[in-house]
Amino acid sequence: MRIVLVGPPGAGKGTQAAFLAENLSIPHISTGDLFRANISQGTPLGKQAQEYMRAGQLVPDEVTIGMAKDRMSAPDAESGFLLDGFPRNLAQAQALDGALKEEGQQLDAVLDLEVPEDEVVKRIAGRRICRADSSHVFHVEYSAPKQDGVCDVCGGELYQRDDDREETVRKRLAVYHSETEPIIDHYRAQGLVTTISALGEVAEVTARAMRALGRD
């Protein structure tokens, strides 16, 4: 299956993407994670992306589209993938459509995670992520780790993302509304969009998503 996951920052895309990708046996491709890996390795691509990310802005398409296409053409993504955080604007959606068409492929579904805006800010401000594995996500209030600052799953250090500060979150939300939401209509016109609520327990949302994909 080839799936795109969309939703505002804080909808739980990363968490859901990790579970869904595992259930569906397809790779989870997160452009945010790819950028963060490049930043921590100090690559030229990471250096290009860093300032945009810190400001809550989109990294330019020239950089992002090439990186996403490279990852999608890796052998493990041959028979499917779950895209998390890409595409994030119409130009990226069109580039993805074009790349898939060239390969004679198409998307199977676009899953739109819906969450009220005040909930988004609460979720993100308390979010803590494991340095060793970004799919290990905690929240200081909603899913606190047993020991402060330490990942329950692997013992890695938990940290707050640079761009998870409230002021940057508001900027990221504004960018989501103006740049990313239009891709939902783009895909709706192709009959691909299913919207589900991202409220509730993580496992409940995963079950909802699997049902929406016809895989329950």
Ligand code: AMP
């Ligand atoms: P995420 O981890 O998906 O929340 O992404 C974190 C940040 O990485 C975003 O706020 C952007 O600055 C950058 N980013 C991730 N994916 C993209 C994309 N598809 N296009 C442009 N910038 C992106």
